[in-house]
Amino acid sequence: MARFTILVRFRVFDGQMAIFLPLMIENAEASRRDEPGCERFDVLRPDDQPDCILLYEIYRDRAAFDEHCASAHFQRFDSATKALVAEKQVTVLDLLAEA
Known part of the structure; x- marks a missing residue:
């Protein structure tokens, strides 16, 4: 079965990056771990x-x-950052080659 690859773009409201970024990094680390x-x-x-x-x-x-x-860590992240995000765009990608 093909791997599933996405690119997500967040635009964060002015002055909110200092709150958003640590939450994002925590979510990424929990996802990998x-x-x-x-x-x-x-x-x-x-x-x-x-x-x-x-x-x-x-x-x-x-x-x-x-x-x-559906994971608990993603649900916490999503809830904690909803008010910080001005725009979110998700693009599904076809992974054609890895180097």
């Missing part, structure tokens, strides 16, 4: 967009991603 189906979870920030966070995530399959979304 506690979810066998989570193969990669990178947290990135574009140099020229201090209010933007990008996530690059690879899961074993769609079911592993669904388990991630």
Whole structure:
């Protein structure tokens, strides 16, 4: 079965990054540590967009991603950050090659 890969873009409200980023990193670390189906979870920030966070995530399959979304740590993160996020965009990607 094909791996499930996503790119998530968050735009955080002005002045909220100091609260948002530690929660995001905690969620990413818990995903890698506690979810066998989570193969990669990178947290990135574009140099020229201090209010933007990008996530690059690879899961074993769609079911592993669904388990991630249902996990207690993700639910805590999602609830704690809802009021901090101005915009969230999720893009599903086809992983064509790994180097």
